[in-house]
């Protein structure tokens with residue numbers, strides 16, 4: 001479902017012919033570049049400024065040299081001092097320009113690298129500041145994709161924009177020289193350039209709107225590339241023989257884009273070539289005009305080389321200037337996407353948060369909680385009310401899709417209930433600071449992430465500030481039985497995990513689960529939340545893990561989700577969810593005496609083990 005907050009720039013604005021709107025993003029862009037490295041930026045700008053004057057100076061010296069040669073040839077007693085002096089000056093200017101150009105390229109590259117790293121980091125941090133709701137929105141993903149792509153484009157934009165200022169200085173100096181000798185040449189020049197500029201502007205805007213309208217498809221292409229060539233999907237792809245299916249899907253979609261893009265490129269090339277020929281004709285027109293003037297004795301030979309050189313140079317510079325201009329406005333459109341992404345409004349922090357209770361006394365209370373996932377019109381929770389007493393171990397049970405994990409997401413404040421409220425010690429959990437509130441939880445999710453980092457990091461993510469606290473990490477590992485995994489690793493706690501990087505060791509599903517469970521033990525959390533923490537463990541390991549858990553978390557409020565009734569029965573109370581409603585709640589014994597879902601499922605599972 002479209003959400004207005006994610007759409008601040010309309011497509012129409014983005015595709016207006018000259019894309020001038022987009023240029024408004026450039027000052028902010030330069031602000032960002034400046035902050036990346038004020039020193040490099042200053043060196044780069046000064047280098048460009050000096051290099052910009054080189055064409056007119058070189059051409060002017062060239063004119064003096066030629067006129068001097070002609071004068072000296074006509075003399076009987078030649079004095080070549082002035083001639084050699086100017087040749088020497090020209091050589092100096094050429095070497096200096098060469099050095100300045102190198103300096104500009106070098107600083108362009110360095111600033112580009114720094115800027116691209118800084119903007120990637122910004123995207124990463126911004127992504128993390130967004131809510132789960134925003135992260136699960138496909139429109140958000142399109143925006144993220146557009147912000148991510150063209151990182152290189154943004155770097156080129158910098159050299160283009162600075163190059164543009166440099167070119168402008170060269171152009172103004174060359175124009176001044178042309179006006180001084182032959183003002184008419186300027187008119188000829190402008191007439192030859194304008195059609196080609198309009199052509200460039202038109203097609204660059206087409207290209208951008210095409211790229212933009214294909215964002216979702218590009219994401220699909222990326223996903224197909226990932227599914228088709230990836231070590232995590234390789235087993236299934238090989239076993240089910242999916243390569244052809246995926247490759248064909250990829251080919252069909254990418255071919256479609258290729259053909260649309262091809263047609264556009266061909267048209268642009270044809271018109272571009274025609275307008276270029278027009279430009280060349282105008283140059284020769286000017287050339288003929290200057291030759292006639294020289295023959296008539298109005299201009300000297302030196303002035304002929306200077307004027308024809310200046311005209312040619314100016315024509316190239318202007319052509320580059322205009323095509324750079326369209327390139328800049330095109331890149332600036334992508335830049336707007338990037339800023340647009342960075343400007344996605346963030347969720348408001350809780351105003352004047354109430355301090356969390358030092359010790360939890362009463363526990364949680366859910367009052368008539370109803371919940372719809374954003375964009376969905378099917379309720380997942382339909383008026384759920386219950387207590388979790390302080391220090392109690394409560395298990396959530398129910399069939400797939402009943403809403404167990406959703407309940408946990410609401411308690412952890414990843415989403416807000418659509419109606420109803422959740423209280424902790426009688427206070428609505430929204431009134432606490434989200435960060436402080438979440439810090440009181442030790443959590444393992446059903447779909448925990450397997451970081452292909454070191455084992456130490458995989459445990460320390462539970463409290464990353466403690467990454468170097470070996471005793472805390474080994475202690476957490478001991479509690480979750482991950483110590484057995486550490487003992488088997490060549491590099492112990494510093495073993496690289498996964499197969500992506502050198503010396504990485506892949507773990508079994510159960511071993512990963514023990515490592516992930518250790519995250520919940522990393523801090524002395526008041527509330528433990530375990531969402532199917534033992535689904536991959538063997539029966540003995542599961543029993544051991546839970547026995548430990550019960551022993552180690554005495555007096556801590558805990559929520560456990562499990563489909564294994566041998567685990568569930570260890571909880572103080574069990575809540576059975578069915579279709580988003582509480583079907584029954586009570587102790588194992590109470591529920592066993594109640595001929596409803598729990599006793600039926602318990603007996604069913606028990607019978608399976610007999």
Ligand SMILES: Nc1ncnc2c1ncn2[C@@H]1O[C@H](COP(=O)(O)OP(=O)(O)OP(=O)(O)O)[C@@H](O)[C@H]1O
Nearest residue numbers: 136373376380398399400401402403404405406407
């Ligand atoms: N991010 C989401 N967006 C939209 N719908 C969702 C989302 N996550 C879950 N759902 C839907 O909410 C319902 C409840 O899902 P939930 O994950 O809470 O079930 P569960 O009881 O934990 O199931 P399981 O035992 O399979 O883990 C399901 O119908 C699911 O399709």
